[in-house]
Amino acid sequence: MASAFCSRLARSHGVSPRGTATEATHWLLIEDPSPWSTDAVEDAAWGPSVHEAIAGWTDTMPDLRVQLIRRGLQRWDDPGRIRCIAVRAGPRPVVREWSLGAYGDLPALRVPEALRGSGPALEAGPLVLTCVNGRRDACCAKWGRPVAQAVADAAPEAAWQTSHLGGHRFAPTALVLPDGTHYGWLRPADMADLVGAHRDGHLHDLDRVRGAVHQPRPVQAACLSLRQRRGATALPAVRGVGLDETDEGWAVRVRAEGEPRTAHVWQEQEGTPFPHSCGSREAKPQRAWRVRWTADEAAGP
Template sequence: MKRGNGCGHCPGSHTGELPCLASATEKARSWLLVEHPGPWPERVEQLARPAPVAEAVRAARNAGVRPQLIRRAGRRRATPPIQVYAAFSRGADVWIEGRELADPADLAALDLTALAAGRSPGLGERLTEPVFLVCAHGRRNACCARTGAPLARSLTARYGHRVWETTHVGGDRFAANLVCLPHGLCYGDLGEPEAMAAADAYLRGEVVLSRLRGRAGTSELAQAAEHFVRAHTGRLGLDDVTAVDVRPRLGTSGYKADVTVLGHRYRVVVEDVQQSAPCGPECDENLKTYVVRELTLLNEAALV
């Protein structure tokens, strides 16, 4: 699949020219993925049919869980049964569980309050394989359908059942977008080579910094600080970064963060800056990005 060169109304957009670091959604720490082939409304909370799925979406939002509708790329099966996943991506104890439900009404039995707190909602045993979500939500944003749908087909050809199309994941201006669960790693502005590099890295327990938007469920400032320290140290393991503590830098417009990487602590000073939307109002979400001003190793004696 070739990378797109525009959205139809804005030639030259989505070409990898805009930095996408520290742009993953801050609120998604727990996830409920429900198979629904469509049609998808503009916003997932507007879903009306089927009623059990719509009710589960509303209940998840009310409980503080991120609901995502999912479907297979290309040819889609009629449902039920429906595939359902629950995932928790906060901290080091991440997990995902899932199973098929013969009756969508069984969604009502899930304990979404437990899921929001990082506990099983009752879907069964935890899974050992990841799930890859590709945003293909055309009614929300045309760029996502134009770039996401073909990318989902390409990834499905390589990674099979691990791949699903999904509704809006944030960052329309970075279409095509990929989310790797259970860690909640978000990548954007992807063509096929970049997406496969990200998926392959995730399967071997690493991140790829190119096109990495960040980790969902953490603040943008923490995402930025982690990104800069990983770039500085070359530490790409999923669990290499164990702590990020961010606070304002008094007397300045910047922020400072202490980032712990394999026992070594770094001080990072970052500032936010604005960038322009690639497609005009349709992709005009949060347009901040971050730059690093200082990066210092605090416990130099700990180096080996």
């Protein structure tokens, strides 16, 4: 069991990816094509002042997540320059870009202020970040790299490899920014269609969507439940508008094509415990989301 790939184990145990996206509205993407360690950001050789600046930004903006990105190992997007991209994910995105001469220039950036502003998304279209960090989990390298290459073949300007995104049991996993859709169990053959769908304002294959990173996981689960029930792939078709804790879980308020809906959402343990990481001997239980819609919708799965 310990030597098995966690992604295959999860699929064999019937795990659902619904409602498992990483929760972070704000993202800072820093180009670094060097080999990445298990803790890629923390171990990056950028110097103390850079790490102090990042710590200050994350203290100011707790939902800021920092990722390393690269076109490929030892491949710079623009040799001699460092790409840095800040994104506020969601239906009203903000995208800011900088081209730096050295990592020592990072502390001068006003990242929280930039992300709290307003402005258009990148005209170039979606960014697709595929996790390939094999030092963190073997599944991400084994299955993530072919997916990353497929994105690069289909849309080179959209394709970035990235450090750990979370949820390697769903590898290969990828994040689309700025809309914030987190996918799992992707296939190389999916990627051209996935990029095309997001360029057209749609999701690709709802069964592989983990959720939207700018939403809490109970909201992710409710929104995906309704999307799957209706076959609604348009990005603005379903959106979470409210979340309240209840004795049993959460009450989630959703707007579906302009109409209000309410779902009761909770988690239950299901199936046989299994290791959630490659090489781990610790079998962990799997908790699945349950969604029940109020009388204005039929009961959901």
